[in-house]
Amino acid sequence: MKKGSNLDVLTRGVLKENPALVLILGTCPTLATTKTVDGAFGMGIAAMLVLICSNVFISLLRNIIPDTMRIPCYIVIIAGFVTIVKLLVQAYMPDLYTTLGVYLDLITVNCIILGRAEMFAGKNPVVKSALDGVGMGIGFTIALTMMAVIREVLGNATFAGTPIPFLQNYKISFLSQAPGGLLVYGLLIALVYIVTKGKAPLKKSFSCAGCPNAAHCHTACTEKGDEA
Amino acid sequence: MFKTLIIILLSSVLVDNYVLSRFLGICPFLGVSKKLDQATGMGIAVTAVMLIASAVTWPIQYWVLNPLEMGYMQNIVFILVIAALVQMLELLLKKFSPSLHKGLGVYLPLITTNCAVLGVTIQNIIDDYTFLESMVSALGVGLGFLLAMVLFSGVRSRIDESNIPAPFRGLPVTLIAASFLSLAFMGFGGIVENIFA
Numbered sequence: 204m205k206k207g208s209n210l211d212v213l214t215r216g217v218l219k220e221n222p223a224l225v226l227i228l229g230t231c232p233t234l235a236t237t238k239t240v241d242g243a244f245g246m247g248i249a250a251m252l253v254l255i256c257s258n259v260f261i262s263l264l265r266n267i268i269p270d271t272m273r274i275p276c277y278i279v280i281i282a283g284f285v286t287i288v289k290l291l292v293q294a295y296m297p298d299l300y301t302t303l304g305v306y307l308d309l310i311t312v313n314c315i316i317l318g319r320a321e322m323f324a325g326k327n328p329v330v331k332s333a334l335d336g337v338g339m340g341i342g343f344t345i346a347l348t349m350m351a352v353i354r355e356v357l358g359n360a361t362f363a364g365t366p367i368p369f370l371q372n373y374k375i376s377f378l379s380q381a382p383g384g385l386l387v388y389g390l391l392i393a394l395v396y397i398v399t400k401g402k403a404p405l406k407k408s409f410s411c412a413g414c415p416n417a418a419h420c421h422t423a424c425t426e427k428g429d430e431a
Numbered sequence: 432m433f434k435t436l437i438i439i440l441l442s443s444v445l446v447d448n449y450v451l452s453r454f455l456g457i458c459p460f461l462g463v464s465k466k467l468d469q470a471t472g473m474g475i476a477v478t479a480v481m482l483i484a485s486a487v488t489w490p491i492q493y494w495v496l497n498p499l500e501m502g503y504m505q506n507i508v509f510i511l512v513i514a515a516l517v518q519m520l521e522l523l524l525k526k527f528s529p530s531l532h533k534g535l536g537v538y539l540p541l542i543t544t545n546c547a548v549l550g551v552t553i554q555n556i557i558d559d560y561t562f563l564e565s566m567v568s569a570l571g572v573g574l575g576f577l578l579a580m581v582l583f584s585g586v587r588s589r590i591d592e593s594n595i596p597a598p599f600r601g602l603p604v605t606l607i608a609a610s611f612l613s614l615a616f617m618g619f620g621g622i623v624e625n626i627f628a
Contacts, residue, residue, distance in 0.1 A: 227602060230461070231546050234454040274543075275514060282507040290503060308506050308553050312546040314458065381452040382613040389599075389606030396598040 212331050216338030222315045223346035224395050229315040233347060234384040236306055240363040243351030244344065245299040249288050249307065251340025254316050255333060256284045258324040262332035265325050277320045278311070285311045315343060346391075353387055354378050434627060436567045439560075442623045443571030449547050450579040451613040456547030460580060461605060463541070465591075470584035471577070476538040478573025481551050483520070484513050485569035488552040489562050509552055517543045547576060583612060 222228045229250070236246040260280050261268075268276045289307050293300045300307065310316065319339055324332040356362055358379030360370040377383050449455045456477070463473045488509050496502055521539040524532040542548060551572045555565035586608050595604050 230457040231454050234457065275511070278510055278514065279507060282510050286503055286506050289506070305550055305553050305557060309455070309546045309550055311506055311510055312549055377614070377617075380617065381454070382610045382617060384454065385606045385610035385613055389603040389610065392606070393598040393603040396603070 209331065209334055213334040213338045216335060216340070216342040217345065218342070220339075221342040221346055222318075222339050223343055223350075224391060226315075226318075227392070228318050229313050229343065230388075231309065232306055232313060233350065234388060236303060237347055237351040237354055237384060237387075238379050239302065239359075240348060240351045240355050241299065242302045243347040245292075245296070246303060246306065247340070247344025247347045249292060249303070250310055250313060250315065250343055251336070252288050253281065253284045253310050254319060254340050254343075255336035256287075257281045257316055258319060258332040258336035259329055260284075261320045261324040262327060262329045268325075273325060274317075274321075277317060277325075281316050281320070282311045315339065350384075350387055350391065354383055358383055436564065438623055438627075439564055439568050440571040441626070443568050444575040444578065445616065445619040446621075446623055448575040448579055448616050449550065449572050450576055451609070451616045453550075455550040456545055456576060459541060459545060460576075460583065461602070461609070463538070464580050464584045464587055467581065467584045467588075470580040472535055473538045473541070474573075474577030474580040476535045477542055477545065477547065477576050478570070479535070480513075480517060480520070480539070480542050480545075481548055481569040481573040481576075482566065484516060484548050484552050485555055485565050487512060487516060489555060489560075489565050492556050505553065505556070510549060513548055513552070514543050547572065579612070579616075583609065586612065 216222065220226055223233045232246055232250065237243045257277075257280055261277060264276075264280075285308065288310070289300075292303070292307060319335060323335045327335070352362070356367065356370070357375050358377070360367050360374050375383075378387065443449070447453060450457065450460045459473055459477070464470045491508060491512065492502075492505065496504060496508065517539050521532070521536050524536040524539075551569050555568055558568075560568060587605070590604055590608060599607070
């Protein structure tokens with residue numbers, strides 16, 4: 204597959220540069236909304252919609268937005284689409300709206316969306332940016348759903364709300380609570396390392412690559428943080 | 432009244448700790464907790480920004496957005512106000528208190544799009560808090576963040592010295608350690624409801 208071709212851009216987000224498991228972006232929703240399969244899938248789709256729309260829009264405006272003002276511009280565009288998606292979810296899927304709660308608003312500050320705007324959509328043509336949004340969105344949804352399946356099946360012995368009969372007496376209930384999220388996420392990232400034999404462009408520490416604040420932040424990145 | 436405030440404060444510091452049980456502000460939690468001084472500085476800066484942001488966004492919601500029936504603009508307005516506020520705070524600190532800027536100001540840009548700050552302001556509105564209650568809740572969330580950062584920086588320094596299997600090196604072991612810290616905080620569940628019983 205030719206590097207940089209449309210197909211490459213589309214598939215990259217799903218596996219090779221999976222936002223949640225390889226690029227380690229969007230940690231907060233990954234941990235918070237994966238208690239149930241429903242919530243995780245809904246979160247993935249909502250984030251994907253915002254990501255596609257904002258990528259297209261930012262890519263269209265990439266020659267107009269002045270470089271120094273780009274982060275505020277991106278944030279306003281993203282916040283606008285988040286509001287649209289939030290109102291749609293509230294109107295048509297009230298159950299999901301209650302499950303996701305404040306996390307739906309917080310898609311605005313999801314690093315995946317701002318990160319893709321900064322790393323990709325701000326520099327690439329519209330079609331490629333849209334494909335990047337689709338790929339990254341699918342990758343994020345798959346990662347979230349996978350984590351939620353592990354947590355809900357083992358932790359609560361249900362799958363998307365349906366009880367699994369033979370597991371009822373073997374619930375590991377802490378998996379579906381807060382600490383379980385961190386544990387499962389840590390194990391999955393380690394698994395990615397083993398499967399790819401350490402070849403994935405995996406972030407080994409929480410560095411500043413991809414952080415949308417990195418451009419105007421002089422704390423952890425420049426002075427003492429990264430090399431440690 | 433006083434009792435409600437105490438309950439809000441304790442539950443946001445211990446039980447509903449934003450980092451460890453609601454997973455907001457994970458990025459600075461994992462990114463800046465390597466050293467104790469950095470962790471403390473970041474924690475204090477976040478607490479200050481949360482207090483100021485709550486003090487500003489509460490009146491905006493109740494005196495501007497609600498009378499104009501523009502509640503749906505909440506998200507856009509809040510994020511812009513917080514971003515502008517943080518930038519302004521940094522400029523002011525730089526001008527009037529260079530020493531404080533050196534200690535805390537450097538952490539401010541990192542907070543601009545911190546989900547914990549946006550999260551606490553929106554959660555205050557969702558929970559129908561009064562102005563005083565939302566200030567106390569912001570203080571509690573900030574202190575909870577500081578507590579988690581300081582505790583975790585101690586854990587991190589131990590991790591750095593130990594011999595960890597290759598696949599777990601770096602982020603995975605950090606997440607698993609955070610999981611155990613979170614497990615400890617789960618022990619606080621139920622303590623606040625029973626404190627006045």
